[in-house]
Amino acid sequence: MEQKLARSVSIIGTSTxxxxxxxxxxxxxxxxxxxxxxxxxQAMEDAGVKPRDIDKxxxxxxxNYVTAGNVLAMVGTLEEWIGLAGKPIIHIEQACASGxxxxxxACNAVASGKCDIVLVAGIETPKHFNSRNQPAHMxxxxxxxxEWWSPGRALFDTTYYRFDGVSDNLLTDEQARLYMKNxxxxxxxxxxxxxxxxxxxxxxxxxxxxxxxxxxFAEIAKENGFDDVMEYMRSExxxxxxxxFIRKRGSVLHNVAxxxxxxxxxxxxxxxxxxxIEVIDFASSSNTQRFPYCxxxxxxxxxDALYKDDIDxxxxxxxxxxxxxxxxxxxxxxxxxxxxxxxGYQYELDxxxxxxxxxxxxxxxxxxxxxxxxxxxGINMLSEAILQMRGEAGDCxxxxxxxxxxxxxxxxxxxxxxxILETKE
Amino acid sequence: MFKLRPILKTYYDALEEGKVLGMKCQECGDVVWxxxxxxxxCGSTDLEWFDMGDEATIDEIIFENTNLKGDYTFAKANQNxxxxxxxxxxxxxxxGGNLFHAALYGVNEDNVDEKISMLPITAKVEFIQxxxxxxxVGFRIKD
Ligand SMILES: [Zn+2]
Numbered sequence: 001m002e003q004k005l006a007r008s009v010s011i012i013g014t015s016t017x018x019x020x021x022x023x024x025x026x027x028x029x030x031x032x033x034x035x036x037x038x039x040x041x042q043a044m045e046d047a048g049v050k051p052r053d054i055d056k057x058x059x060x061x062x063x064n065y066v067t068a069g070n071v072l073a074m075v076g077t078l079e080e081w082i083g084l085a086g087k088p089i090i091h092i093e094q095a096c097a098s099g100x101x102x103x104x105x106a107c108n109a110v111a112s113g114k115c116d117i118v119l120v121a122g123i124e125t126p127k128h129f130n131s132r133n134q135p136a137h138m139x140x141x142x143x144x145x146x147e148w149w150s151p152g153r154a155l156f157d158t159t160y161y162r163f164d165g166v167s168d169n170l171l172t173d174e175q176a177r178l179y180m181k182n183x184x185x186x187x188x189x190x191x192x193x194x195x196x197x198x199x200x201x202x203x204x205x206x207x208x209x210x211x212x213x214x215x216x217f218a219e220i221a222k223e224n225g226f227d228d229v230m231e232y233m234r235s236e237x238x239x240x241x242x243x244x245f246i247r248k249r250g251s252v253l254h255n256v257a258x259x260x261x262x263x264x265x266x267x268x269x270x271x272x273x274x275x276x277i278e279v280i281d282f283a284s285s286s287n288t289q290r291f292p293y294c295x296x297x298x299x300x301x302x303x304d305a306l307y308k309d310d311i312d313x314x315x316x317x318x319x320x321x322x323x324x325x326x327x328x329x330x331x332x333x334x335x336x337x338x339x340x341x342x343x344g345y346q347y348e349l350d351x352x353x354x355x356x357x358x359x360x361x362x363x364x365x366x367x368x369x370x371x372x373x374x375x376x377x378g379i380n381m382l383s384e385a386i387l388q389m390r391g392e393a394g395d396c397x398x399x400x401x402x403x404x405x406x407x408x409x410x411x412x413x414x415x416x417x418x419x420i421l422e423t424k425e
Numbered sequence: 426m427f428k429l430r431p432i433l434k435t436y437y438d439a440l441e442e443g444k445v446l447g448m449k450c451q452e453c454g455d456v457v458w459x460x461x462x463x464x465x466x467c468g469s470t471d472l473e474w475f476d477m478g479d480e481a482t483i484d485e486i487i488f489e490n491t492n493l494k495g496d497y498t499f500a501k502a503n504q505n506x507x508x509x510x511x512x513x514x515x516x517x518x519x520x521g522g523n524l525f526h527a528a529l530y531g532v533n534e535d536n537v538d539e540k541i542s543m544l545p546i547t548a549k550v551e552f553i554q555x556x557x558x559x560x561x562v563g564f565r566i567k568d
Contacts, residue, residue: 026429028431029431029434029435030429030431030434031431031432031433031434033432033433034429034430034431034432034433034462035429037427037462037463037470038427038429041427041463041470042427045426045427050468051463051468052468080461080463080465081461081462081463082463083463083464083465083468083469083470085465131557133505133555133557134557134559135433135434135437135559136433137431137433137434137437138557138558138559
Protein backbone atom coordinates (compact mmCIF):
# COMPACT_ATOMS: atom_id res chain seq x y z
CA MET A 1 0.00 0.00 0.00
CA GLU A 2 1.18 3.49 -0.74
CA GLN A 3 1.62 6.08 1.96
CA LYS A 4 -1.05 8.74 1.82
CA LEU A 5 0.99 11.36 3.68
CA ALA A 6 2.84 14.22 1.97
CA ARG A 7 6.07 13.00 3.55
CA SER A 8 6.44 9.36 4.54
CA VAL A 9 6.41 8.54 8.25
CA SER A 10 7.82 5.47 9.97
CA ILE A 11 7.68 4.04 13.48
CA ILE A 12 11.13 3.33 14.89
CA GLY A 13 10.61 2.75 18.59
CA THR A 14 8.11 1.63 21.19
CA SER A 15 7.84 1.12 24.93
CA THR A 16 6.89 -2.25 26.40
CA UNK A 17 5.94 -1.25 29.93
CA UNK A 18 3.22 -3.68 31.07
CA UNK A 19 -0.37 -2.96 32.07
CA UNK A 20 -0.52 -3.24 35.85
CA UNK A 21 -2.36 -2.02 38.91
CA UNK A 22 -0.68 0.22 41.45
CA UNK A 23 -0.84 -2.61 44.01
CA UNK A 24 1.42 -4.78 41.85
CA UNK A 25 4.74 -5.25 43.71
CA UNK A 26 6.56 -4.04 40.58
CA UNK A 27 4.86 -0.64 40.94
CA UNK A 28 5.24 -0.23 44.70
CA UNK A 29 5.95 3.34 45.74
CA UNK A 30 5.77 4.68 42.20
CA UNK A 31 3.73 7.48 40.71
CA UNK A 32 2.63 8.15 37.15
CA UNK A 33 5.76 10.27 36.66
CA UNK A 34 8.18 7.35 37.04
CA UNK A 35 6.01 5.28 34.68
CA UNK A 36 5.95 8.13 32.18
CA UNK A 37 9.74 8.46 32.30
CA UNK A 38 10.19 4.71 31.95
CA UNK A 39 7.91 4.39 28.92
CA UNK A 40 9.45 7.40 27.17
CA UNK A 41 13.01 6.19 27.72
CA GLN A 42 12.11 2.65 26.65
CA ALA A 43 10.80 4.01 23.35
CA MET A 44 13.81 6.28 22.84
CA GLU A 45 16.23 3.45 23.66
CA ASP A 46 14.36 1.10 21.35
CA ALA A 47 14.60 3.68 18.57
CA GLY A 48 18.25 4.35 19.33
CA VAL A 49 17.66 8.07 19.82
CA LYS A 50 18.66 10.38 22.65
CA PRO A 51 16.41 13.04 24.20
CA ARG A 52 18.30 15.70 22.23
CA ASP A 53 17.25 14.03 18.94
CA ILE A 54 13.54 14.48 19.65
CA ASP A 55 12.01 17.51 17.91
CA LYS A 56 8.62 17.46 19.57
CA UNK A 57 6.45 15.55 22.03
CA UNK A 58 2.76 14.81 21.61
CA UNK A 59 1.39 13.71 24.96
CA UNK A 60 -1.96 12.14 25.72
CA UNK A 61 -3.81 11.98 29.00
CA UNK A 62 -7.49 12.23 29.71
CA UNK A 63 -8.08 12.57 33.44
CA ASN A 64 -5.06 14.55 34.64
CA TYR A 65 -7.18 17.15 36.38
CA VAL A 66 -8.97 14.48 38.38
CA THR A 67 -6.15 12.02 38.99
CA ALA A 68 -2.97 14.11 39.07
CA GLY A 69 -3.48 16.57 41.89
CA ASN A 70 -5.88 18.82 39.97
CA VAL A 71 -3.13 19.76 37.53
CA LEU A 72 -4.39 20.96 34.18
CA ALA A 73 -1.17 21.06 32.17
CA MET A 74 1.69 18.88 33.34
CA VAL A 75 3.60 19.44 30.12
CA GLY A 76 6.68 21.21 31.50
CA THR A 77 7.10 18.75 34.34
CA LEU A 78 6.67 15.78 32.04
CA GLU A 79 9.37 17.15 29.74
CA GLU A 80 11.81 17.55 32.62
CA TRP A 81 11.29 13.98 33.76
CA ILE A 82 12.49 12.75 30.37
CA GLY A 83 15.21 15.32 29.69
CA LEU A 84 13.28 17.22 27.05
CA ALA A 85 12.76 20.58 28.75
CA GLY A 86 12.60 23.35 26.18
CA LYS A 87 11.13 21.26 23.36
CA PRO A 88 7.64 21.83 21.96
CA ILE A 89 4.96 19.62 23.46
CA ILE A 90 1.20 19.41 22.95
CA HIS A 91 -1.37 17.74 25.15
CA ILE A 92 -4.18 15.76 23.52
CA GLU A 93 -7.33 15.05 25.51
CA GLN A 94 -9.98 13.20 23.58
CA ALA A 95 -10.97 10.60 26.17
CA CYS A 96 -9.73 7.10 25.36
CA ALA A 97 -9.10 8.10 21.75
CA SER A 98 -6.38 10.50 23.01
CA GLY A 99 -3.51 8.10 22.38
CA UNK A 100 -4.53 7.43 18.79
CA UNK A 101 -5.15 11.10 18.06
CA UNK A 102 -1.77 11.93 19.62
CA UNK A 103 -0.13 9.36 17.36
CA UNK A 104 -1.81 10.90 14.31
CA UNK A 105 -0.66 14.36 15.36
CA ALA A 106 2.90 13.10 15.80
CA CYS A 107 2.75 11.65 12.28
CA ASN A 108 1.34 14.92 10.97
CA ALA A 109 4.23 16.83 12.55
CA VAL A 110 6.69 14.66 10.63
CA ALA A 111 4.61 14.56 7.43
CA SER A 112 4.49 18.36 7.36
CA GLY A 113 8.27 18.53 7.33
CA LYS A 114 8.30 20.60 10.51
CA CYS A 115 9.82 17.79 12.58
CA ASP A 116 12.03 14.82 11.79
CA ILE A 117 11.66 12.77 14.98
CA VAL A 118 8.65 12.98 17.30
CA LEU A 119 7.91 11.23 20.57
CA VAL A 120 4.28 10.38 21.22
CA ALA A 121 3.60 9.31 24.78
CA GLY A 122 0.72 8.88 27.19
CA ILE A 123 0.06 8.30 30.85
CA GLU A 124 -3.06 7.49 32.81
CA THR A 125 -4.11 6.17 36.18
CA PRO A 126 -7.86 5.50 35.99
CA LYS A 127 -8.26 3.93 39.43
CA HIS A 128 -6.21 6.21 41.68
CA PHE A 129 -5.67 9.88 42.25
CA ASN A 130 -3.54 12.15 44.38
CA SER A 131 -5.22 15.14 45.93
CA ARG A 132 -4.30 18.74 45.29
CA ASN A 133 -1.07 19.80 47.00
CA GLN A 134 0.07 16.25 47.62
CA PRO A 135 3.03 14.55 45.98
CA ALA A 136 1.98 12.25 43.16
CA HIS A 137 3.10 9.04 44.87
CA MET A 138 0.58 9.60 47.67
CA UNK A 139 -2.20 7.89 45.77
CA UNK A 140 -5.71 7.07 46.92
CA UNK A 141 -8.47 4.97 45.36
CA UNK A 142 -10.55 6.99 42.89
CA UNK A 143 -13.68 6.15 44.89
CA UNK A 144 -12.41 8.57 47.53
CA UNK A 145 -12.34 11.47 45.08
CA UNK A 146 -14.26 14.34 46.66
CA GLU A 147 -16.67 14.83 43.82
CA TRP A 148 -18.68 11.98 42.41
CA TRP A 149 -16.74 10.96 39.37
CA SER A 150 -17.54 8.33 36.86
CA PRO A 151 -15.55 8.40 33.64
CA GLY A 152 -18.53 7.15 31.65
CA ARG A 153 -20.56 10.15 32.71
CA ALA A 154 -17.84 12.79 32.72
CA LEU A 155 -17.55 12.44 28.95
CA PHE A 156 -20.68 14.34 28.00
CA ASP A 157 -22.94 17.12 28.96
CA THR A 158 -25.62 14.84 30.33
CA THR A 159 -28.18 17.59 30.79
CA TYR A 160 -28.65 18.67 27.21
CA TYR A 161 -27.01 16.16 24.91
CA ARG A 162 -27.07 12.71 26.34
CA PHE A 163 -29.25 12.17 29.36
CA ASP A 164 -27.61 10.71 32.40
CA GLY A 165 -28.17 6.97 32.27
CA VAL A 166 -27.15 6.38 28.66
CA SER A 167 -23.78 5.03 29.67
CA ASP A 168 -21.17 3.69 27.31
CA ASN A 169 -22.29 0.19 28.17
CA LEU A 170 -25.80 0.95 27.06
CA LEU A 171 -24.48 2.36 23.80
CA THR A 172 -22.49 -0.76 23.10
CA ASP A 173 -25.63 -2.74 23.87
CA GLU A 174 -27.02 -1.10 20.78
CA GLN A 175 -24.46 -2.96 18.71
CA ALA A 176 -25.98 -6.24 19.89
CA ARG A 177 -29.50 -5.06 19.11
CA LEU A 178 -28.40 -3.92 15.66
CA TYR A 179 -26.66 -7.24 15.04
CA MET A 180 -29.70 -9.28 16.04
CA LYS A 181 -31.96 -7.10 13.91
CA ASN A 182 -29.75 -7.19 10.81
CA UNK A 183 -28.69 -10.80 10.82
CA UNK A 184 -31.43 -12.65 12.70
CA UNK A 185 -28.99 -13.88 15.34
CA UNK A 186 -30.60 -14.94 18.63
CA UNK A 187 -29.93 -13.35 22.00
CA UNK A 188 -28.44 -16.65 23.22
CA UNK A 189 -26.01 -16.70 20.31
CA UNK A 190 -24.99 -13.10 21.04
CA UNK A 191 -24.37 -14.09 24.66
CA UNK A 192 -22.29 -17.10 23.60
CA UNK A 193 -20.38 -14.98 21.08
CA UNK A 194 -19.53 -12.35 23.66
CA UNK A 195 -18.51 -14.99 26.18
CA UNK A 196 -16.37 -16.80 23.60
CA UNK A 197 -14.73 -13.46 22.77
CA UNK A 198 -13.85 -12.91 26.43
CA UNK A 199 -12.41 -16.43 26.67
CA UNK A 200 -10.40 -15.92 23.45
CA UNK A 201 -9.02 -12.58 24.56
CA UNK A 202 -8.04 -13.96 27.95
CA UNK A 203 -6.32 -16.88 26.24
CA UNK A 204 -4.30 -14.32 24.27
CA UNK A 205 -3.56 -12.27 27.38
CA UNK A 206 -2.42 -15.36 29.30
CA UNK A 207 0.49 -15.52 26.85
CA UNK A 208 1.29 -11.84 27.03
CA UNK A 209 3.39 -10.77 30.02
CA UNK A 210 2.40 -7.17 29.29
CA UNK A 211 -1.30 -7.91 29.94
CA UNK A 212 -2.98 -7.01 33.23
CA UNK A 213 -5.05 -10.20 33.64
CA UNK A 214 -3.27 -13.37 32.61
CA UNK A 215 -5.23 -16.31 34.08
CA UNK A 216 -7.28 -18.21 31.53
CA PHE A 217 -11.01 -18.45 32.13
CA ALA A 218 -10.86 -22.23 31.54
CA GLU A 219 -8.62 -22.49 34.59
CA ILE A 220 -10.76 -20.12 36.68
CA ALA A 221 -13.89 -22.08 35.64
CA LYS A 222 -12.33 -25.37 36.77
CA GLU A 223 -11.40 -23.86 40.07
CA ASN A 224 -15.05 -22.92 40.55
CA GLY A 225 -16.32 -26.39 39.65
CA PHE A 226 -17.13 -25.83 35.97
CA ASP A 227 -15.73 -28.29 33.44
CA ASP A 228 -17.21 -26.24 30.61
CA VAL A 229 -15.79 -22.74 30.52
CA MET A 230 -18.82 -21.49 28.58
CA GLU A 231 -21.11 -22.67 31.39
CA TYR A 232 -19.00 -20.65 33.78
CA MET A 233 -19.17 -17.60 31.51
CA ARG A 234 -22.98 -17.90 31.34
CA SER A 235 -23.33 -18.10 35.11
CA GLU A 236 -24.91 -15.06 36.69
CA UNK A 237 -22.98 -15.73 39.89
CA UNK A 238 -19.53 -15.64 38.31
CA UNK A 239 -20.12 -13.44 35.30
CA UNK A 240 -23.16 -11.30 35.91
CA UNK A 241 -24.85 -9.20 33.28
CA UNK A 242 -24.20 -5.50 33.71
CA UNK A 243 -26.54 -4.54 30.86
CA UNK A 244 -28.94 -6.61 28.81
CA PHE A 245 -26.13 -8.02 26.67
CA ILE A 246 -22.85 -7.16 28.35
CA ARG A 247 -21.45 -9.28 31.14
CA LYS A 248 -18.80 -8.32 33.65
CA ARG A 249 -16.07 -10.23 31.75
CA GLY A 250 -17.15 -8.50 28.57
CA SER A 251 -16.36 -5.07 29.93
CA VAL A 252 -13.12 -3.08 29.95
CA LEU A 253 -10.48 -3.48 32.68
CA HIS A 254 -8.98 -0.29 34.03
CA ASN A 255 -5.34 -0.13 35.09
CA VAL A 256 -2.48 2.34 35.30
CA ALA A 257 -0.27 2.54 32.22
CA UNK A 258 2.21 4.63 30.33
CA UNK A 259 3.25 4.17 26.75
CA UNK A 260 5.47 5.80 24.16
CA UNK A 261 6.30 5.52 20.47
CA UNK A 262 8.92 7.26 18.35
CA UNK A 263 8.02 8.20 14.77
CA UNK A 264 10.33 9.76 12.21
CA UNK A 265 10.59 10.65 8.58
CA UNK A 266 10.89 7.42 6.54
CA UNK A 267 14.02 8.56 4.72
CA UNK A 268 16.01 8.48 7.96
CA UNK A 269 14.20 5.56 9.61
CA UNK A 270 16.71 2.96 8.46
CA UNK A 271 19.45 4.80 10.31
CA UNK A 272 17.69 3.93 13.56
CA UNK A 273 15.66 0.76 13.12
CA UNK A 274 16.19 -2.58 11.42
CA UNK A 275 12.43 -3.00 11.23
CA UNK A 276 10.81 0.37 10.63
CA ILE A 277 7.03 0.27 10.19
CA GLU A 278 5.40 2.60 7.73
CA VAL A 279 2.32 4.60 8.58
CA ILE A 280 0.13 4.22 5.50
CA ASP A 281 -2.84 6.36 6.46
CA PHE A 282 -5.24 7.27 9.23
CA ALA A 283 -8.72 8.71 9.68
CA SER A 284 -11.01 9.65 12.51
CA SER A 285 -14.63 10.51 13.10
CA SER A 286 -16.48 12.08 16.00
CA ASN A 287 -20.15 11.72 16.73
CA THR A 288 -22.06 11.82 19.97
CA GLN A 289 -25.67 12.12 19.05
CA ARG A 290 -26.48 10.27 15.91
CA PHE A 291 -28.73 7.76 17.64
CA PRO A 292 -29.22 4.97 17.36
CA TYR A 293 -25.98 3.08 16.93
CA CYS A 294 -23.52 5.97 17.03
CA UNK A 295 -20.61 3.59 17.73
CA UNK A 296 -21.50 1.69 14.58
CA UNK A 297 -21.89 4.90 12.59
CA UNK A 298 -18.43 6.16 13.60
CA UNK A 299 -16.95 2.87 12.37
CA UNK A 300 -18.71 3.38 9.02
CA UNK A 301 -17.45 6.98 8.80
CA UNK A 302 -13.85 6.03 9.53
CA UNK A 303 -13.92 3.07 7.16
CA ASP A 304 -15.23 5.24 4.34
CA ALA A 305 -12.58 7.88 5.00
CA LEU A 306 -9.77 5.33 5.26
CA TYR A 307 -10.51 2.77 2.57
CA LYS A 308 -9.72 4.34 -0.73
CA ASP A 309 -7.52 3.60 -3.73
CA ASP A 310 -5.43 0.52 -3.07
CA ILE A 311 -6.57 -0.32 0.45
CA ASP A 312 -8.22 -3.74 0.50
CA UNK A 313 -9.29 -5.14 3.91
CA UNK A 314 -8.72 -8.67 2.63
CA UNK A 315 -5.01 -7.94 2.65
CA UNK A 316 -4.95 -7.18 6.37
CA UNK A 317 -2.96 -9.70 8.40
CA UNK A 318 -4.09 -8.39 11.76
CA UNK A 319 -6.69 -6.17 13.37
CA UNK A 320 -6.23 -4.53 16.73
CA UNK A 321 -9.27 -2.73 18.05
CA UNK A 322 -10.56 -1.10 21.18
CA UNK A 323 -13.04 -3.38 22.88
CA UNK A 324 -14.61 -1.43 25.74
CA UNK A 325 -17.40 -3.97 25.68
CA UNK A 326 -17.82 -7.09 23.58
CA UNK A 327 -20.10 -5.64 20.93
CA UNK A 328 -17.45 -3.19 19.84
CA UNK A 329 -15.02 -5.84 18.62
CA UNK A 330 -17.61 -7.70 16.56
CA UNK A 331 -19.10 -4.58 15.00
CA UNK A 332 -15.68 -3.10 14.20
CA UNK A 333 -14.30 -6.30 12.68
CA UNK A 334 -17.27 -6.52 10.33
CA UNK A 335 -17.60 -2.85 9.43
CA UNK A 336 -13.89 -2.66 8.54
CA UNK A 337 -14.26 -5.81 6.43
CA UNK A 338 -11.85 -7.86 8.50
CA UNK A 339 -14.56 -10.45 9.19
CA UNK A 340 -17.45 -11.11 6.77
CA UNK A 341 -20.60 -9.11 7.51
CA UNK A 342 -23.15 -11.01 9.55
CA UNK A 343 -20.80 -13.97 10.01
CA GLY A 344 -18.17 -12.57 12.36
CA TYR A 345 -19.86 -14.06 15.43
CA GLN A 346 -19.08 -17.56 14.15
CA TYR A 347 -15.36 -16.69 14.00
CA GLU A 348 -15.47 -15.78 17.68
CA LEU A 349 -17.39 -18.94 18.59
CA ASP A 350 -14.87 -21.06 16.67
CA UNK A 351 -11.84 -19.35 18.21
CA UNK A 352 -10.57 -18.19 14.83
CA UNK A 353 -9.90 -14.69 16.21
CA UNK A 354 -7.36 -16.00 18.76
CA UNK A 355 -3.69 -15.13 18.34
CA UNK A 356 -3.15 -18.54 16.68
CA UNK A 357 -6.31 -18.38 14.55
CA UNK A 358 -6.54 -17.45 10.88
CA UNK A 359 -8.21 -14.10 11.65
CA UNK A 360 -6.48 -12.84 14.77
CA UNK A 361 -8.00 -9.86 16.58
CA UNK A 362 -6.33 -8.31 19.61
CA UNK A 363 -3.67 -11.01 20.12
CA UNK A 364 -2.41 -8.96 23.09
CA UNK A 365 -5.67 -9.59 24.96
CA UNK A 366 -7.73 -6.48 24.19
CA UNK A 367 -9.14 -4.05 26.70
CA UNK A 368 -11.06 -6.90 28.38
CA UNK A 369 -7.87 -8.67 29.51
CA UNK A 370 -4.81 -6.74 28.37
CA UNK A 371 -6.24 -3.74 30.15
CA UNK A 372 -7.05 -0.16 29.40
CA UNK A 373 -5.68 3.13 30.68
CA UNK A 374 -7.85 5.86 29.12
CA UNK A 375 -5.60 8.33 27.30
CA UNK A 376 -2.59 6.02 27.25
CA UNK A 377 -4.51 3.06 25.84
CA GLY A 378 -4.26 4.05 22.18
CA ILE A 379 -0.49 4.19 22.43
CA ASN A 380 -0.37 0.84 24.23
CA MET A 381 -2.53 -0.73 21.50
CA LEU A 382 -0.31 0.70 18.77
CA SER A 383 2.72 -0.65 20.64
CA GLU A 384 1.23 -4.15 20.63
CA ALA A 385 0.64 -3.80 16.87
CA ILE A 386 4.27 -2.73 16.43
CA LEU A 387 5.55 -5.75 18.38
CA GLN A 388 3.38 -8.09 16.30
CA MET A 389 4.61 -6.52 13.06
CA ARG A 390 8.22 -6.88 14.13
CA GLY A 391 7.62 -10.48 15.24
CA GLU A 392 8.57 -9.50 18.79
CA ALA A 393 5.27 -10.09 20.60
CA GLY A 394 6.52 -13.24 22.35
CA ASP A 395 4.11 -16.06 23.18
CA CYS A 396 1.08 -14.18 21.84
CA UNK A 397 2.78 -13.62 18.48
CA UNK A 398 0.32 -14.41 15.67
CA UNK A 399 1.17 -17.40 13.50
CA UNK A 400 1.86 -15.55 10.28
CA UNK A 401 3.85 -12.59 9.05
CA UNK A 402 2.07 -9.42 10.01
CA UNK A 403 2.80 -7.07 7.16
CA UNK A 404 -0.43 -5.09 7.10
CA UNK A 405 -2.24 -4.17 10.24
CA UNK A 406 -5.33 -2.11 11.01
CA UNK A 407 -5.41 -0.45 14.40
CA UNK A 408 -8.90 0.79 15.16
CA UNK A 409 -9.58 2.73 18.34
CA UNK A 410 -12.48 4.39 20.05
CA UNK A 411 -12.76 6.76 22.96
CA UNK A 412 -15.50 8.28 25.01
CA UNK A 413 -18.25 7.11 22.75
CA UNK A 414 -17.50 10.15 20.62
CA UNK A 415 -14.32 9.51 18.61
CA UNK A 416 -13.27 6.58 16.46
CA UNK A 417 -9.92 6.23 14.74
CA UNK A 418 -8.46 3.93 12.10
CA UNK A 419 -4.73 3.62 11.45
CA ILE A 420 -3.13 1.42 8.79
CA LEU A 421 0.46 0.25 9.29
CA GLU A 422 2.69 -1.79 7.00
CA THR A 423 6.13 -3.35 7.05
CA LYS A 424 7.80 -3.17 3.67
CA GLU A 425 10.75 -5.47 4.29
CA MET B 426 18.23 0.87 30.43
CA PHE B 427 15.94 3.11 32.43
CA LYS B 428 15.63 1.88 35.99
CA LEU B 429 12.04 1.88 37.25
CA ARG B 430 12.38 3.01 40.87
CA PRO B 431 10.55 5.39 43.19
CA ILE B 432 11.82 8.95 42.79
CA LEU B 433 9.17 10.99 44.58
CA LYS B 434 8.69 8.55 47.45
CA THR B 435 12.43 8.21 48.09
CA TYR B 436 12.78 12.00 48.10
CA TYR B 437 9.88 12.60 50.50
CA ASP B 438 10.86 9.70 52.77
CA ALA B 439 14.34 11.21 53.06
CA LEU B 440 12.89 14.59 54.02
CA GLU B 441 11.17 12.88 56.95
CA GLU B 442 14.64 11.80 58.04
CA GLY B 443 15.98 15.33 57.70
CA LYS B 444 17.87 14.69 54.49
CA VAL B 445 17.57 16.61 51.21
CA LEU B 446 18.27 14.39 48.22
CA GLY B 447 19.06 15.38 44.69
CA MET B 448 20.33 13.27 41.84
CA LYS B 449 23.76 13.25 40.25
CA CYS B 450 24.39 12.23 36.66
CA GLN B 451 26.96 9.43 36.53
CA GLU B 452 27.94 10.43 33.01
CA CYS B 453 28.44 14.19 33.13
CA GLY B 454 28.34 14.90 36.87
CA ASP B 455 25.45 17.37 36.70
CA VAL B 456 23.43 17.58 39.90
CA VAL B 457 19.68 18.21 39.82
CA TRP B 458 17.40 19.26 42.65
CA UNK B 459 14.54 18.59 42.96
CA UNK B 460 15.45 15.09 41.81
CA UNK B 461 14.63 14.00 38.28
CA UNK B 462 15.51 10.63 36.73
CA UNK B 463 16.87 12.15 33.54
CA UNK B 464 19.95 14.39 33.37
CA UNK B 465 18.83 17.85 32.34
CA UNK B 466 22.22 18.53 30.79
CA CYS B 467 23.13 15.39 28.82
CA GLY B 468 19.92 13.32 28.76
CA SER B 469 21.46 10.32 30.53
CA THR B 470 19.24 8.13 32.71
CA ASP B 471 22.22 6.94 34.75
CA LEU B 472 21.65 9.07 37.83
CA GLU B 473 22.22 8.27 41.48
CA TRP B 474 20.92 9.75 44.70
CA PHE B 475 23.01 12.60 46.00
CA ASP B 476 22.92 14.25 49.44
CA MET B 477 22.47 17.98 48.87
CA GLY B 478 23.59 18.90 52.40
CA ASP B 479 21.84 21.29 54.75
CA GLU B 480 22.59 24.69 53.29
CA ALA B 481 22.41 26.51 50.00
CA THR B 482 23.48 29.80 48.47
CA ILE B 483 20.72 32.38 48.01
CA ASP B 484 21.34 34.39 44.84
CA GLU B 485 18.23 36.52 44.73
CA ILE B 486 15.56 37.63 47.17
CA ILE B 487 12.17 38.39 45.68
CA PHE B 488 10.41 40.60 48.17
CA GLU B 489 7.45 42.59 46.97
CA ASN B 490 6.10 45.78 48.42
CA THR B 491 3.22 45.09 50.80
CA ASN B 492 1.13 47.67 48.96
CA LEU B 493 1.04 45.45 45.88
CA LYS B 494 -2.23 43.58 45.71
CA GLY B 495 -1.07 41.04 43.16
CA ASP B 496 0.67 37.72 43.68
CA TYR B 497 2.26 38.57 46.98
CA THR B 498 5.65 37.16 47.83
CA PHE B 499 5.92 39.17 50.98
CA ALA B 500 4.38 37.62 54.06
CA LYS B 501 3.06 34.74 52.05
CA ALA B 502 1.69 31.95 54.21
CA ASN B 503 0.68 29.04 52.03
CA GLN B 504 -2.67 27.61 53.08
CA ASN B 505 -1.08 24.16 53.10
CA UNK B 506 1.82 25.14 55.38
CA UNK B 507 1.25 24.13 58.98
CA UNK B 508 3.48 26.95 60.24
CA UNK B 509 1.96 30.30 59.22
CA UNK B 510 5.18 32.33 59.67
CA UNK B 511 5.60 34.74 56.74
CA UNK B 512 8.18 33.98 54.08
CA UNK B 513 9.30 35.40 50.76
CA UNK B 514 10.60 33.78 47.60
CA UNK B 515 14.23 33.29 46.67
CA UNK B 516 16.36 32.00 43.84
CA UNK B 517 19.23 29.86 45.06
CA UNK B 518 21.44 26.88 44.40
CA UNK B 519 23.06 24.05 46.32
CA UNK B 520 26.79 23.80 45.84
CA GLY B 521 27.37 22.56 42.30
CA GLY B 522 23.65 22.35 41.64
CA ASN B 523 21.04 24.03 39.47
CA LEU B 524 19.16 27.21 40.29
CA PHE B 525 15.83 26.78 42.04
CA HIS B 526 12.93 28.78 43.45
CA ALA B 527 12.08 28.22 47.10
CA ALA B 528 10.45 29.75 50.17
CA LEU B 529 12.83 31.87 52.25
CA TYR B 530 12.34 32.70 55.93
CA GLY B 531 14.02 35.41 57.94
CA VAL B 532 13.55 38.37 55.60
CA ASN B 533 11.25 41.20 56.62
CA GLU B 534 10.58 44.84 55.75
CA ASP B 535 13.19 46.00 58.25
CA ASN B 536 16.11 43.88 57.04
CA VAL B 537 15.30 43.26 53.38
CA ASP B 538 17.55 46.01 51.96
CA GLU B 539 20.46 44.89 54.11
CA LYS B 540 20.03 41.22 53.15
CA ILE B 541 19.79 42.04 49.43
CA SER B 542 22.97 44.12 49.66
CA MET B 543 24.78 41.09 51.10
CA LEU B 544 23.82 38.65 48.29
CA PRO B 545 24.85 35.98 47.60
CA ILE B 546 24.41 34.67 51.14
CA THR B 547 24.11 31.20 52.60
CA ALA B 548 20.92 29.89 54.16
CA LYS B 549 20.05 26.79 56.12
CA VAL B 550 17.57 24.20 54.86
CA GLU B 551 14.22 24.67 56.59
CA PHE B 552 11.85 21.70 56.56
CA ILE B 553 8.34 22.97 56.00
CA GLN B 554 5.60 20.80 57.42
CA UNK B 555 2.70 20.52 54.99
CA UNK B 556 -0.80 19.79 56.23
CA UNK B 557 -1.02 16.85 53.81
CA UNK B 558 1.35 14.93 56.04
CA UNK B 559 4.66 15.48 54.29
CA UNK B 560 7.52 17.95 54.30
CA UNK B 561 8.71 20.46 51.76
CA VAL B 562 12.07 22.23 51.54
CA GLY B 563 12.54 25.93 52.20
CA PHE B 564 15.44 27.98 53.54
CA ARG B 565 16.14 30.29 56.46
CA ILE B 566 18.64 33.12 56.39
CA LYS B 567 21.14 33.01 59.22
CA ASP B 568 21.03 36.04 61.53
ZN1 LIG C 1 24.46 14.16 32.50
